[in-house]
Amino acid sequence: MLKKGIVVLLALLVASLVLAGEFNVAAGKTYTLSPGPNPNYADPGSKLTDGSFNFSWGDMVGWENPAANPTIVVDLGDIYEEVSYVALKVMYSAPSAVNMPEYFIVSISEDGELYEDLGMGITYAEAPVANDTIATLYWASEEFVGYGRYVKIEIVPGGDAWTMIAEVVVGDGALPEELDAMVGGLLDLTYAATVSVGKPYMLIPLPSDAYPDTDSVKVTDGFARYSWADMIGFDNPAINPTIIIDLLEPKSIGRVSAHFMRSFASAVNLPKSLLIGVSDDGMEFKTVGLAVATNPYPPQNEFINEIHWSPSEPVLARYVKIEIRPRGAAWTMLAEATVWAME
Incomplete structure (x- = not known):
């Protein structure tokens, strides 16, 4: 129980850190969604970058078994040279048929037309993720950083039911110390x-x-x-x-x-x-x-x-x-x- 508590506390500290200050360059920025979310969990165009990710239906943008992978394109408003972190705050609620995404693929573009793949968000900061909580699915790298203005996040749902997203975070620059501690190191391939x-x-x-x-x-x-x-x-x-x-x-x-x-x-x-x-x-x-x-x-x-x-x-x-x-x-x-x- 103590170890699980430490993991949860660390995840909360990281969340507060990356959503505040200058690291999160997506805060308050505009974005587009494709396909459009379910009308019952629609988005006025600000939910995903407003800094709020409560376990609340009103805070969520939702897709029910979409025909195409939900894709979010965030316009950072300017060119950033060291995009090193992208995260989604997602709902997990088995009783409500809300699945966690399996993963997302993040890419970046200077002009919104030509994109370069950066990596995959496949790790949950709170793993194992508890039921009826908000979880953080993220990609992070200081070796293969992105250069551009537009960040595209293609979400692969974890099942045929609901996918609910509360917030998008895009970090630019060196990873904060608390976040860097959660990123796995390189595998020794000597043998x-x-x-x-x-x-x-x-x-x-x-x-x-x-x-x-x-x-x-x-x-x-x-x-x-x-x-x-x-x-x-x-x-x-x-x-x-x-x-x-x-x-x-x-x-x-x-x-x-x-x-x-x-x-x-x-x-x-x-x-x-x-x-x-x-x-x-x-x-x-x-x-x-x-x-x-x-x-x-x-x-x-x-x-x-x-x-x-x-x-x-x-x-x-x-x-x-x-x-x-x-x-x-x-x-x-x-x-x-x-x-x-x-x-």
């Missing part, structure tokens, strides 16, 4: 080893006939060469291309990445990000992260660039799903997908 080479995989959809994967070997053959023959290609696909790798047995996964061509001359661009999921049976997948970091950084043209993700703690699973989020109506050329496991 990690590649476990995906030669492993079977599935592609959804199939690549273009111009750059096929005839023998189903290119994606895990261990080579990421700048060669058209070494790559598979997707030409403006209707759905996000997805790779499901079967590691044949459960592994303690410490890193997932994929290598892509970037060639402006050939209309080949890098994906915005990679959505990472894991599974024990290859059927039911749990989303665990978003790969946004690149190697090299910044990405190079006419080069093979790696996009990678690592958890703060190893994730045990047999199957790894990599969903590619393409950038614009152009070619996406994949040379290799790689999974590392802890020895």
